[in-house]
Amino acid sequence: MSCCTAGSSCAPAPRKTEPRSMEGHTLELIIPGVHCAGCISRIEGAVSGLPGVESVRLNLSTRRLRVGLAAGATGDEVIPTVEGLGYDCRTFSAAEAGSAAQDRQGRELLFALAVAGFAAGNVMLLSVSVWSGAEGATRDLFHWISALIALPAILFAGRPFFRSAWRALKGRSLNMDVPISLAVLLAGGLSLDAAISGGEEAFFDAAVMLLFFLLVGRYLDHRVRARARDTVGQLLSLMASDVTLLVDGGQQRVPVETINAGDMIRVAAGERAPVDGLIVDGQGDLDRSIVTGESMPVTLGPGDQVEAGTLVLTQPLTLRATAVGQHTFLAQVVRLMEEAESGRARYLRLADRAARIYAPAVHLVALLTFIGWMLVTGGDWGQSLWIAVSVLIITCPCALGLAVPAVQVVASGVLFGKGILIKDGTALERLAEARRVVLDKTGTLTSGHPHIIECDLPPSAMALAQGLAAHSRHPLAQAMLTGQGATSAPAPVLTAVTEHPGQGMSGTSDGSVIRLGSRAFAGPGNGVTVPSGMELWLSIDGVPQGHAVLADTLRDGAVETIAALQADGFAPLLLSGDNPTAVADTAQAAGIADWHAEQRPEDKIAAIQALMAAGQKPLMVGDGINDGPALAAAHVSMAPASASDLGRAAADIVFLSDRLDAVTEAMRTARRARALIVQNFGLALAYNLVAVPVAVLGGASPLVAAIAMSSSSLVVTLNALRLRLPGLSLRRRGGAPKVARTGQEVPA
Amino acid sequence: MNVLLYLVPVALLLGGLGLAAFVWALRSGQFDDPDGAAERILLDDD
Numbered sequence: 001m002s003c004c005t006a007g008s009s010c011a012p013a014p015r016k017t018e019p020r021s022m023e024g025h026t027l028e029l030i031i032p033g034v035h036c037a038g039c040i041s042r043i044e045g046a047v048s049g050l051p052g053v054e055s056v057r058l059n060l061s062t063r064r065l066r067v068g069l070a071a072g073a074t075g076d077e078v079i080p081t082v083e084g085l086g087y088d089c090r091t092f093s094a095a096e097a098g099s100a101a102q103d104r105q106g107r108e109l110l111f112a113l114a115v116a117g118f119a120a121g122n123v124m125l126l127s128v129s130v131w132s133g134a135e136g137a138t139r140d141l142f143h144w145i146s147a148l149i150a151l152p153a154i155l156f157a158g159r160p161f162f163r164s165a166w167r168a169l170k171g172r173s174l175n176m177d178v179p180i181s182l183a184v185l186l187a188g189g190l191s192l193d194a195a196i197s198g199g200e201e202a203f204f205d206a207a208v209m210l211l212f213f214l215l216v217g218r219y220l221d222h223r224v225r226a227r228a229r230d231t232v233g234q235l236l237s238l239m240a241s242d243v244t245l246l247v248d249g250g251q252q253r254v255p256v257e258t259i260n261a262g263d264m265i266r267v268a269a270g271e272r273a274p275v276d277g278l279i280v281d282g283q284g285d286l287d288r289s290i291v292t293g294e295s296m297p298v299t300l301g302p303g304d305q306v307e308a309g310t311l312v313l314t315q316p317l318t319l320r321a322t323a324v325g326q327h328t329f330l331a332q333v334v335r336l337m338e339e340a341e342s343g344r345a346r347y348l349r350l351a352d353r354a355a356r357i358y359a360p361a362v363h364l365v366a367l368l369t370f371i372g373w374m375l376v377t378g379g380d381w382g383q384s385l386w387i388a389v390s391v392l393i394i395t396c397p398c399a400l401g402l403a404v405p406a407v408q409v410v411a412s413g414v415l416f417g418k419g420i421l422i423k424d425g426t427a428l429e430r431l432a433e434a435r436r437v438v439l440d441k442t443g444t445l446t447s448g449h450p451h452i453i454e455c456d457l458p459p460s461a462m463a464l465a466q467g468l469a470a471h472s473r474h475p476l477a478q479a480m481l482t483g484q485g486a487t488s489a490p491a492p493v494l495t496a497v498t499e500h501p502g503q504g505m506s507g508t509s510d511g512s513v514i515r516l517g518s519r520a521f522a523g524p525g526n527g528v529t530v531p532s533g534m535e536l537w538l539s540i541d542g543v544p545q546g547h548a549v550l551a552d553t554l555r556d557g558a559v560e561t562i563a564a565l566q567a568d569g570f571a572p573l574l575l576s577g578d579n580p581t582a583v584a585d586t587a588q589a590a591g592i593a594d595w596h597a598e599q600r601p602e603d604k605i606a607a608i609q610a611l612m613a614a615g616q617k618p619l620m621v622g623d624g625i626n627d628g629p630a631l632a633a634a635h636v637s638m639a640p641a642s643a644s645d646l647g648r649a650a651a652d653i654v655f656l657s658d659r660l661d662a663v664t665e666a667m668r669t670a671r672r673a674r675a676l677i678v679q680n681f682g683l684a685l686a687y688n689l690v691a692v693p694v695a696v697l698g699g700a701s702p703l704v705a706a707i708a709m710s711s712s713s714l715v716v717t718l719n720a721l722r723l724r725l726p727g728l729s730l731r732r733r734g735g736a737p738k739v740a741r742t743g744q745e746v747p748a
Numbered sequence: 749m750n751v752l753l754y755l756v757p758v759a760l761l762l763g764g765l766g767l768a769a770f771v772w773a774l775r776s777g778q779f780d781d782p783d784g785a786a787e788r789i790l791l792d793d794d
Contacts, residue, residue: 037790060784110774118767122760138752145756 027067027075031082031089032419032641032656034063042085050077065089088656109219112157116212119153120205124706127205131703143195143202150204154188157211160218176355176401179362183392184211190389206393206705213402213713220405221425223412243274246318256324263321270473273310276328277319279303284315284501285474289644291329291600292577293624294442295449295475296534296552299502309333309625313473314499333601333629337650340605340633349426350677351404358400366391369696387698393705394695399687399712403680406720411673414723419656420666427652429677430636431670433617437565437663438608438634440622441576441586445660446552448623448642450479450534454549457538461545464492465538468507468516471497476536477505477516479550504536515539523547554590557661562591564664573618575599575607577626604630621663623647638663669723676723680716687712 034043040058043065048056052073057066065082069075082089126142134142158181165177184207191202245254246264256274259265264280267273285297290309297313300306306319307329325331366388373384412422422428439445457465469477471494494507494514504517515522516538523537523544537547565572574595576583583597596607604622608630611618620627620634623643631637631650639651640658648654655662691708694700700708773779 037787040784040787041791058784059781060787061781107774110779111771114767114770114774118763122763125759126756141752145760149760 025069027069027078029065029067029079029082029089030641030656031058031063031065031087033087034058034060039087043082043087046081046085047078050075050081053078106219106222109160109215109222112160113212113215113219115153116157116208116215119149119157119208120212123150123205123208127202127702127706130202139200140195140198143191143199143204146202146204147192147195150208151188151192153208154184154211157208157215158184161211161214174356174359174363175352176359179359179366179392179395180210180214183207183389186385186389187393190386201702203389203393203702203705206702206709209706209709210393213709217401217405220402220409223409244268259321259324261321261324265319265321266316267312267319268316269312269314271312273306273308273312273319275308275319275321276323277306277321279306279317280320281318282315284317285313285499287311287313290333290625293440293622293626294578297474314501333625336602336605336629337632340629349404350429350674351400354400354681362392362395365395365692365696372696373698387695387700390698390700390705391692391695394691394700394708395688399680399684399716402713402716402720403684404677406717407673407676407680407723410720410723411669415666415669418662418665420662421654421656422652423654424652427636428670428673430617431619431653431667432674434619434636434667435570436611436616436618437570437572438611438618438620438630439572439574439592440624440627441574441578441583442552443623443643444555444621444627444640445558445574445586445590446554447658448552450475450550450552452479452548453551453553455546457546457548461538461540464494464509464514464540465516465536465548467492467494467509468497468505468514471507472499472505474499476534476550480516480536480548512541515542519547554586555658555660557659558590561660561664566591573607575604575630577624601626601629605633608633619663619667622651638666672723676720680719683715683719684712687715
């Protein structure tokens, strides 16, 4: 970095790719529906015309839109603009999208792969000449040129393996990289010795080819690797930073840390409660989804308890703080989350488990070969070491190194095409092991938002209803604006619009009073209410005009998904924060026998931990903030893309489609992938059973090693590609243990 | 066999050029969006 004197202009060179000048920032959106050049030009064209947008780039491979914003620009119009073009889009945080640091690691691997590939190709060219009969000075020259190419390439491209092997040795353990590093370095060293002494055979080609194949596996593995989880930071961002404190009849904004229990605070409509408290004054509709997962507001008044993080929708409230800082409800959820993430036993990957057996076995075989040949040849250590190294090279797990990543890359590619994103490389393996499925209700089993399912309002009344509804954040009002029966007529002008918490809203149009709300507020008074679902009535000057029935419906494919899970023995379990009646209705509609209602976040995590303790390896599917701890604690977890940021961050797998089929789809693919991985291990083992005896007996010439390595890697890769073939069904063998199904609810 | 004195360096040079080109492409972000690059040639404006 150059130092610049005061006053001189030392602004960074304006580069289009780095919109980080001053306070400019980038916005990352994921747009699942993009697929062609038309999408690119439409989206980039529309977004680049927005004020404050400096750069736009749509990445078709990752389906992400990166928008560079000028300093001070909020980019509020970006999402509506993209949605206006007919695409679904959602923000993705940097942590979810994978950080730039990981990108650098990927590039380093790709760079090493390129160097190894270049070296392998050129050295092989020279080796083929040697094998086909080059002799004397020519052979020595070729060996020297090979050495000049191979040795720097080995030192450069082998670094990822050397680093990992060194870390393992320092930790007094063996991983797969130890025999790899040993084989590559020994082969390079011995071949150099052969070149110097004018020997007949050299292993330069085998060493660089081994690195090349292993780097292919390593790079593929990197692409499905874990993304950093940054859940806790996201939860904390829900906590307000400033609070309106009421002192002696006046108000002042103070930082939340200065609030003590007993202080009176005011929470405006649209704000989240910063601390736990009791309502002293005011009555309003509150979104308690952070506690219950339900988006439908509840009406609370003086004397009611409000948890930190609860969103105040309609009227400002005055609270008396009862718990602050580490004692609030939100802080407890954060703690549960942290415990769940740290307590989750580090999952040992299938490949690592194989390596634990394989790595010592390889060393042992090579060592025994060395001792055996020392005895046979009467102490010719040169020849003995040569054969021992050929054993190391032959057994080195080209096929084993590709067995898992090749399948995982194909599997995550197949799932990506179906709108299912794998966030963690081990997620597929863990998903294949799941024996029980736990679902959340609102937002997971159901769409999470009420829809109009029935409406007898005439168009003119509907227009009035929408005019009123546009003034409210209440989910029912929002549903009136978007649902079926929505008219395109211009909304009438309404004045004096007032929200009546728990009842509805009113306004004036052309001198008449318009009311939209409950049956008692705007309908024909008391009467039969709809058992499941909510009614919204509209009245003009007290005369009811008709009503709409709204309900939160099951996601598409929910019934089929649950039936398929039941049939496969996964005994789906429904855990909801909602009341027992609503949960029972949904459970019955979806066909779930086993359900628990009124589950708070700590109850959900307890249920998950009980299943984990019973060895049932649950898959948790949830969306809300209240599901966060359970998602983190479960063996494997999935969340819809419509989930809260926290839910998406805590889950291993995110599905973009609106259908619940994604769950069974992902499980099916995961099980097929696992079966193929096991097959690949079998193929690699079979190869070793043939190749190792040949090598131990000294029959592994460089030519044999080259053919064996490339053919086994090819076989494993081709086998992985079978995952793309349609109709290849691998049925579960054995089946999950039958679980006793209980139908009663747990007392809250 | 004297022809080898030319051919081997030529082969290495060509291979090295390929490697350098790949590294340059990688560094300038051309592998970030292979699908997008394939579609972008269909756009008229750029």
